[in-house]
Amino acid sequence: MKIVVLDGYTLNPGDLSWDKIKELGEVEIYDRTPSRETVKRAKDADIILTNKTALGEKELSQLDKLKYIGVTATGYNVVDIKAARERNITVTNIPTYGTGSVAQMTFALILELTQRVKDHSEAVLRGEWNEAKDFCFWKQPLIELQGKTLGIIGFGRIGQAVADIATAFGMNIIAYNTNKSDQSHRKNFKWVEFDTLFKDSDIVSLHCPLKPETEGIINYENLKKMKGSAFLINTSRGQLIIEEDLANALNNNLIAGAGLDVLAVEPPKPDNPLLKAKNCIITPHIAWATFEARSRLMDIAVDNLKMFLNGEPINVVISQ
Numbered sequence: 001m002k003i004v005v006l007d008g009y010t011l012n013p014g015d016l017s018w019d020k021i022k023e024l025g026e027v028e029i030y031d032r033t034p035s036r037e038t039v040k041r042a043k044d045a046d047i048i049l050t051n052k053t054a055l056g057e058k059e060l061s062q063l064d065k066l067k068y069i070g071v072t073a074t075g076y077n078v079v080d081i082k083a084a085r086e087r088n089i090t091v092t093n094i095p096t097y098g099t100g101s102v103a104q105m106t107f108a109l110i111l112e113l114t115q116r117v118k119d120h121s122e123a124v125l126r127g128e129w130n131e132a133k134d135f136c137f138w139k140q141p142l143i144e145l146q147g148k149t150l151g152i153i154g155f156g157r158i159g160q161a162v163a164d165i166a167t168a169f170g171m172n173i174i175a176y177n178t179n180k181s182d183q184s185h186r187k188n189f190k191w192v193e194f195d196t197l198f199k200d201s202d203i204v205s206l207h208c209p210l211k212p213e214t215e216g217i218i219n220y221e222n223l224k225k226m227k228g229s230a231f232l233i234n235t236s237r238g239q240l241i242i243e244e245d246l247a248n249a250l251n252n253n254l255i256a257g258a259g260l261d262v263l264a265v266e267p268p269k270p271d272n273p274l275l276k277a278k279n280c281i282i283t284p285h286i287a288w289a290t291f292e293a294r295s296r297l298m299d300i301a302v303d304n305l306k307m308f309l310n311g312e313p314i315n316v317v318i319s320q
Contacts, residue, residue, distance in 0.1 A: 154208025
């Protein structure tokens, strides 16, 4: 049984172990695979593990031995699902592994926008504190979260974990979700309609999946509904936002700032308007990447493969 890992570095840059995968077959591990090398490297593979290396119809049509694709991520759009189904290739993904890590990153972005820790630290290191006339100084207004309203779009596992943290900060929580689960245990919580969430939130945080109906939900019309003092946070999917519209909203002071861990195209092209937008913090898609979350991801990837080999596949995107 030949197992090929096409792009293992992001999951395991050296601080995890591939040993449990190696116990399951003959393994070849590549840190990264350019598209022109995919078929060459995977031509004899029975099993492929991939994170972002694409496996489209062109590639799959040339991989005659392939029986299983393990996507080492939640999103599986890198695989042509229709082509895999036609070839009786089972595809699995990792439905959940980083809930706490993504919720933590959400608040890292919120706190950076409201406290500006990095900006003030850099100011101190430049000597500005030594030159200040008073015992302290601040370069931007500092904002207390207690009593503010956090609007959460998408109230699944991650959205609810974000709400738990917000509760600890004393925030009020409003949420929009297509399915309204029982949240009666939350005394600071209210379900609202889509427009109301934009109008009433001091911070809007995105935690919904990317679907045709959610693509581009953050557009100029909806941004105009937000408070001028409000912030937008996205740790979900970059395509939820029309980036030019958000850049215009920031540059025209329609909203106060944005914290983004994801973009529509990653890495961004140099002409992405958000790279030069006012008060826009961008991090390189790292919410998922804590050691603990990657460790869980590795364990689930191993379990997925073991169960497939035992004839009882789990976390199946397609199975024939």
